[in-house]
Amino acid sequence: xxxxxxxxxxxxxxxxxxxxxxxxxxxxxxxxxxxxxxxxxxxxxxxxxxxxxxxxxxxxxxxxxxxxxxxxxxxxxxxxxxxxxxxxxxxxxxxxxxxxxxxxxxxxxxxxxxxxxxxxxxxxxxxxxxxxxxxxxxxxxxxxxxxxxxxxxxxxxxxxxxxxxxxxxxxxxxxxxxxxxxxxxxxxxxxxxxxxxxxxxxxxxxxxxxxxxxxxxxxxxxxxxxxxxxxxxxxxxxxxxxxxxxxxxxxxxxxxxxxxxxxxxxxxxxxxxxxxxxxxxxxxxxxxxxxxxxxxxxxxxxxxxxxxxxxxxxxxxxxxxxxxxxxxxxxxxxxxxxxxxxxxxxxxxxxxxxxxxxxxxxxxxxxxxxxxxxxxxxxxxxxxxxxxxxxxxxxxxxxxxxxxxxxxxxxxxxxxxxxxxxxxxxxxxxxxxxxxxxxxxxxxxxxxxxxxxxxxxxxxxxxxxxxxxxxxx
Amino acid sequence: xxxxxxxxxxxxxxxxxxxxxxxxxxxxxxxxxxxxxxxxxxxxxxxxxxxxxxxxxxxxxxxxxxxxxxxxxxxxxxxxxxxxxxxxxxxxxxxxxxxxxxxxxxxxxxxxxxxxxxxxxxxxxxxxxxxxxxxxxxxxxxxxxxxxxxxxxxxxxxxxxxxxxxxxxxxxxxxxxxxxxxxxxxxxxxxxxxxxxxxxxxxxxxxxxxxxxxxxxxxxxxxxxxxxxxxxxxxxxxxxxxxx
Amino acid sequence: xxxxxxxxxxxxxxxxxxxxxxxxxxxxxxxxxxxxxxxxxxxxxxxxxxxxxxxxxxxxxxxxxxxxxxxxxxxxxxxxxxxxxxxxxxxxxxxxxxxxxxxxxxxxxxxxxxxxxxxxxxxxxxxxxxxxxxxxxxxxxxxxxxxxxxxxxxxxxxxxxxxxxxxxxxxxxxxxxxxxxxxxxxxxxxxxxxxxxxxxxxxxxxxxxxxxxxxxxxx
Numbered sequence: 001x002x003x004x005x006x007x008x009x010x011x012x013x014x015x016x017x018x019x020x021x022x023x024x025x026x027x028x029x030x031x032x033x034x035x036x037x038x039x040x041x042x043x044x045x046x047x048x049x050x051x052x053x054x055x056x057x058x059x060x061x062x063x064x065x066x067x068x069x070x071x072x073x074x075x076x077x078x079x080x081x082x083x084x085x086x087x088x089x090x091x092x093x094x095x096x097x098x099x100x101x102x103x104x105x106x107x108x109x110x111x112x113x114x115x116x117x118x119x120x121x122x123x124x125x126x127x128x129x130x131x132x133x134x135x136x137x138x139x140x141x142x143x144x145x146x147x148x149x150x151x152x153x154x155x156x157x158x159x160x161x162x163x164x165x166x167x168x169x170x171x172x173x174x175x176x177x178x179x180x181x182x183x184x185x186x187x188x189x190x191x192x193x194x195x196x197x198x199x200x201x202x203x204x205x206x207x208x209x210x211x212x213x214x215x216x217x218x219x220x221x222x223x224x225x226x227x228x229x230x231x232x233x234x235x236x237x238x239x240x241x242x243x244x245x246x247x248x249x250x251x252x253x254x255x256x257x258x259x260x261x262x263x264x265x266x267x268x269x270x271x272x273x274x275x276x277x278x279x280x281x282x283x284x285x286x287x288x289x290x291x292x293x294x295x296x297x298x299x300x301x302x303x304x305x306x307x308x309x310x311x312x313x314x315x316x317x318x319x320x321x322x323x324x325x326x327x328x329x330x331x332x333x334x335x336x337x338x339x340x341x342x343x344x345x346x347x348x349x350x351x352x353x354x355x356x357x358x359x360x361x362x363x364x365x366x367x368x369x370x371x372x373x374x375x376x377x378x379x380x381x382x383x384x385x386x387x388x389x390x391x392x393x394x395x396x397x398x399x400x401x402x403x404x405x406x407x408x409x410x411x412x413x414x415x416x417x418x419x420x421x422x423x424x425x426x427x428x429x430x431x432x433x434x435x436x437x438x439x440x441x442x443x444x445x446x447x448x449x450x451x452x453x454x455x456x457x458x459x460x461x462x463x464x465x466x467x468x469x470x471x472x473x
Numbered sequence: 474x475x476x477x478x479x480x481x482x483x484x485x486x487x488x489x490x491x492x493x494x495x496x497x498x499x500x501x502x503x504x505x506x507x508x509x510x511x512x513x514x515x516x517x518x519x520x521x522x523x524x525x526x527x528x529x530x531x532x533x534x535x536x537x538x539x540x541x542x543x544x545x546x547x548x549x550x551x552x553x554x555x556x557x558x559x560x561x562x563x564x565x566x567x568x569x570x571x572x573x574x575x576x577x578x579x580x581x582x583x584x585x586x587x588x589x590x591x592x593x594x595x596x597x598x599x600x601x602x603x604x605x606x607x608x609x610x611x612x613x614x615x616x617x618x619x620x621x622x623x624x625x626x627x628x629x630x631x632x633x634x635x636x637x638x639x640x641x642x643x644x645x646x647x648x649x650x651x652x653x654x655x656x657x658x659x660x661x662x663x664x665x666x667x668x669x670x671x672x673x674x675x676x677x678x679x680x681x682x683x684x685x686x687x688x689x690x691x692x693x694x695x696x697x698x699x700x701x702x703x704x705x706x707x708x709x710x711x712x713x714x715x716x717x
Numbered sequence: 718x719x720x721x722x723x724x725x726x727x728x729x730x731x732x733x734x735x736x737x738x739x740x741x742x743x744x745x746x747x748x749x750x751x752x753x754x755x756x757x758x759x760x761x762x763x764x765x766x767x768x769x770x771x772x773x774x775x776x777x778x779x780x781x782x783x784x785x786x787x788x789x790x791x792x793x794x795x796x797x798x799x800x801x802x803x804x805x806x807x808x809x810x811x812x813x814x815x816x817x818x819x820x821x822x823x824x825x826x827x828x829x830x831x832x833x834x835x836x837x838x839x840x841x842x843x844x845x846x847x848x849x850x851x852x853x854x855x856x857x858x859x860x861x862x863x864x865x866x867x868x869x870x871x872x873x874x875x876x877x878x879x880x881x882x883x884x885x886x887x888x889x890x891x892x893x894x895x896x897x898x899x900x901x902x903x904x905x906x907x908x909x910x911x912x913x914x915x916x917x918x919x920x921x922x923x924x925x926x927x928x929x930x931x932x933x934x935x936x
Binding site: 024027028031032042043044045048049052053056059062063064065066067068069070084085086090134135136137140154155156157159160161164180181183184185188191192195196210211212214220221222223225226228229230240245246247248249250251252254255262265266267268269270271272273274275276277278280281282283284292294298299300301302303 | 719720721723724725727728729730731732733734739742743745746749750753754755756757758759760775779830831832834850852857858859862863864867884885886889898899900901902903904905906907908909910911912913914915916917918920922923924925926
């Protein structure tokens with residue numbers, strides 16, 4: 001996918017001015033946050049379950065090479081083919097080759113963020129193969145000129161009912177429908193034909209189970225089941241970090257993933273797929289391929305950012321992020337928005353392409369406390385800021401400003417003088433009012449709010465005066 | 474019983490913007506029987522440097538602050554954010570310097586946010602303030618999620634004559650301040666603040682009260698820009714101490 | 718160098734892999750695979766009556782409907798009652814393993830085979846069910862085709878009460894005991910298919926069934 005994260009700030013401004021989007025975001029926020037809060041209540045030991053989930057994910061990523069080898073062996077034992085892709089280009093090449101080998105003309109896809117990373121749909125189209133997105137949200141975006149998703153589990157969350165009604169009317173040539181069930185039915189009918197005619201199904205993978213060589217898929221719509229049951233070829237595209245040890249671990253993670261994502265106690269369909277169709281079976285793919293994708297992940301192993309590899313892609317961090325809630329996912333400019341995206345984009349798509357992202361957070365830690373695998377997202381964002389500073393990627397004025405600040409703050413007398421001057425300057429700006437309407441030293445502040453006036457003298461001045469007036473014993 | 478010897482870390486923002494909050498904290502501590510010292514070489518705890526990716530600057534300021542404050546029985550900070558930086562982050566700054574890490578850990582264990590100190594350590598049973606009216610409380614992120622400051626200010630406000638607390642929706646949500654975030658992404662920051670202010674106004678409270686001046690400046694600035702001239706924006710110390 | 722070796726090589730470098738820590742890592746891996754340790758689970762009353770009740774309540778919360786009969790022979794009549802009440806056709810595709818039931822006596826035309834797009838009603842059993850979340854566990858095989866619970870608009874599942882287990886972990890243990898290895902597809906199903914992709918408003922009947930009806934046999 002094209003990287004637009006370097007334009008974060010301009011994109012964010014545009015999103016703030018988009019009245020329709022603002023309404024949609026407000027609506028979505030309430031639902032995600034409220035439903036999750038309700039859903040975690042039925043776990044007697046939610047925090048203990050988070051600890052267990054963190055441990056499961058750490059167990060694997062701390063010995064990722066060994067677990068990958070183990071998974072690969074088990075998957076091959078079941079009759080699957082395991083392929084490895086260094087980057088998006090290799091993903092596209094491998095999937096296109098598989099499609100050609102099996103004479104595939106049409107591919108039905110259940111949601112895969114990795115295929116977004118790789119730009120797979122464009123590559124398939126270029127090879128004369130038709131990709132059909134089947135997750136309702138992804139389908140809506142695909143028929144809207146391949147608009148990118150704005151959320152990892154609710155890709156079309158930025159669209160309103162009206163948007164979808166207009167879109168379906170236009171692309172399906174049907175009378176405009178205004179009821180959500182009718183629109184859903186219309187998409188179902190269009191997509192059913194694709195499910196039955198596609199020769200290849202393509203899915204992501206929520207987890208890869210090392211014990212059994214299986215892929216675990218979580219869906220609500222049933223499209224994940226369709227694309228892995230009806231076509232003769234099934235290709236799984238996942239990141240190399242998705243391995244987990246056992247089926248029991250799957251159960252632990254499943255207590256958290258749907259609750260954190262959509263506030264459901266369990267998703268409608270949870271499928272564990274192992275190997276290919278047996279000779280007498282009526283359904284299931286005859287060929288199963290795993291494409292294990294690096295695309296930046298291997299280079300994160302063992303670094304300061306190792307913990308982000310625990311991520312199970314639930315979306316809770318963005319649902320609870322004040323910044324995401326305010327500007328939506330598109331402003332982030334790449335596949336993954338919100339806090340996890342602001343960590344992943346610099347790591348996978350280049351730090352120099354995403355200078356703003358690690359700073360585009362208030363470090364409020366709402367993300368950290370809801371993360372089901374306890375990724376310390378604010379710490380990772382702060383660490384990225386440090387790396388940017390070390391590499392000289394931040395604006396020169398900011399770097400000098402920080403250095404001067406730290407230098408002055410280590411010199412108490414100079415600092416006290418600076419504070420006194422500053423307090424008087426700000427007081428002067430406010431004049432005889434209690435506020436500053438335009439702050440020349442930090443104009444960003446006063447773009448959308450006033451800056452309250454200071455008292456005019458510093459605490460240390462007043463405290464010294466008080467002490468000299470009333471000498472203590 | 475010997476008087477508890479407390480050093481107060483005033484914080485940059487209180488020093489620059491609202492000295493009266495410092496004096497309110499002073500009054501609360503002295504009223505509770507503490508001997509309060511305000512080391513006059515104190516400046517900044519280094520949090521802005523740390524959060525901006527300037528680790529060397531953050532380490533230098535942490536060392537300075539540790540050296541200035543480690544001789545006291547307790548350190549009290551009228552801010553959840555600076556308090557959290559000293560209590561939680563300081564020990565993590567010195568992974569490669571065990572001596573400093575030990576000193577940082579020792580200081581961290583004796584450093585308290587103001588309301589936490591009054592409730593947890595001093596166990597005060599009364600406060601001098603009085604405030605006639607309804608207030609709503611904004612839980613600042615660092616205090617709430619970093620230090621577990623939630624019931625302490627509410628317990629203290631309950632002891633203030635005349636005050637009734639009316640909780641707002643989303644009291645635990647970020648106000649959008651975020652330190653340098655507020656001046657790097659001013660529009661986004663102000664838009665987040667608007668949601669907070671909507672909740673403040675919807676609560677119908679006469680005052681919004683909080684424990685972090687950064688958040689309070691943000692909320693006050695947004696309320697005024699939104700045209701609200703009446704809602705007071707107060708630090709919890711001001712309400713608890715009454716007029717100083 | 719192959720991509721496989723390149724990727725694994727960089728992972729190993731990141732982990733400072735050497736012979737010693739590889740041996741330790743393999744031991745940890747073997748221990749994890751052998752111990753199959755469980756995470757915390759919500760407390761559940763595991764008496765048969767309580768399991769059935771919890772399964773029923775949780776299933777209904779996921780928008781499934783539930784009927785309880787006392788013997789397997791009563792299932793065809795129960796299915797007929799449901800189809801009549803819902804004004805649904807009396808023809809269905811069913812797991813081949815269920816053709817021994819006397820469907821014709823209840824006036825139903827039930828064929829045991831794989832599912833087709835035109836099938837409107839699909840009847841399945843289940844390998845077991847999970848009371849914690851009100852979830853069916855279906856295992857694919859020639860006698861239990863996966864698409865029957867997916868393609869038709871109505872899915873009717875027969876659940877033997879003795880196969881309602883407290884947790885998903887119990888289902889894995891049972892599968893290992895009875896099946897040895899996992900079948901091609903294990904499908905955990907919790908109610909009719911749904912989507913919330915338009916304005917986060919839940920709509921039943923996305924790509925799979927619009928309705929799921931459970932006939933529990935209190936054996």
